[in-house]
Amino acid sequence: MFGSKKIATIGAVLLTSVFALGSLAACGGSASATNGSGVQEIKIATGNDGKPFCYMNEAGDLDGYDVAVIKAVGDKLSKYYKFTFETSDFPTTLSNLSSGKAQIAAYEYEINAERKAKFVYGTVGMTKWDTLIVSDPKNGKVYQTFDELKGKKVYVTTATNQAAMAEAYLKKNPNAFTLVYGTYTNEQIVQGLTSGAYDATLAPQYSLDLWNDSFKKGLEGSKKAVNKSSSYILFNKSADKTLMKRVNTAMKQLKDDGTFEKLSQQYYGADYVPED
Template sequence: MKKNIVGKLTVTLTCATILFTLTACGKKADKADDTSDKGVTTVTVATGNASLPFAYLNEDNQYDGLDVKLMEAVDKALPEYKFKFIGGDFPTTLSNLESGKAMIASFQFEVNDERKQKFTYGTVPYTDWDTFIVTNGDKGKALDSFDELKGKKVYVTTGTNQAAMAENYLKAHKDAFTLVYGEYTNEQIVEAIKSGAVDATLAPKYSNDLYVKNYGVNFVIGKTPVNKSKAYILFNKKADEKLQKAVNDEMAKLKEDGTILKLSKKYLGGDYVPKG
């Protein structure tokens, strides 16, 4: 009887020991998995999904464009972070950033007072964004100032700096010209100007260069910009300072080593990188 009790006790203890060992091994494995992911933070980046050549979905339904590839280059150099993109039109990108759905936004953002209040700007400008008046050269001469737009219809993309600067001019010069708002593609902008639906748009030099190159139009710009500016990324106001520094530092390196220039030539067709 005693032998049976001892035998049963031995088996029980052995099984318990095996169970404990397996459980312990299992816990170590779980911990190892956690450790492999430890220190890697997923960061959502808001960008466009239909804005060639800056941010769009390509034929493989993958995010592409200058702004996207720039963020991917930053992400590649920062193993402690993993970037995930969320797309939308220009206003949606800003609302995604403001709401906290994203901590970074990359979509050719210029500096203006309203955005400075809501967001934190990156420290590295990566695209020249001097704004010119774009018109159809077949229908008239190039224009150099807002004063010359009197009585005309001007297309602006909703929520952009170009819309804001035109609105500010109209505050002091009521009804000088009419603004037509939208989320047009490059092709739609070209067609609107060609057809006369609008007389002009506000855009940087490289946008007009693309209109001429890709659509064979005779669009022209003035000799001087109506506004001098540059594009930056934006951070949510609550974005971690360590993240901000890491991204800003890496963007400075990418500008220095020529990566941003390569992206500019690939997607914009030339050197549109700010020198400063």
């Protein structure tokens, strides 16, 4: 489950199988290689259990919104690149990108100072990520602010922006509430909320909708977002500037032609594409 790695490949066609990938020659500190046709191989770090963003579907294929976006980019850039996916849990995707095992990472990354110092953000927003405080009203109340969480337990996925914003609040308000860290699946997050293992979590509207639709629960979110943002892909700082430009341009085209909205409807059930 968590931490396992599978490698899937795409080029100009859709992903058809998961296979073992041999080692690639390092080029300027990045994981890339060029085949005889001049097409460069680029590794993409993503998740394997982060539905609906990036996960293994029932057929055993890598799937999800972020994966589908990158596949569409790969289709557009197949003249230059062949993308391969390196899958892991959320924190490991950042480690893989930082170490040079991947040149690009796609797993709903919001902007924060720590990541900006280590990586280069893509220029095209992928998903609205306005964060709500989510709880099960059967276990108490619907929390509207961080101040209302005093003395409570709050689950956050390790290394996420939600963890960072909660940590920032605790620096100013020591011991206000307790953070429960993990890399839980959607089902595990919901189970924790409904069982009372923790009192609340931080999540966007589409996650709340997904949890209630999938598990038939009456979870509720705060009326107002505690943080407004969007998600982006990340590039390794040593990634080729031409690669960055081509990928950003392709993503802008896919957003403008409605592909992002179509994929958002497919994977989220609604249009959560940001305007930026």
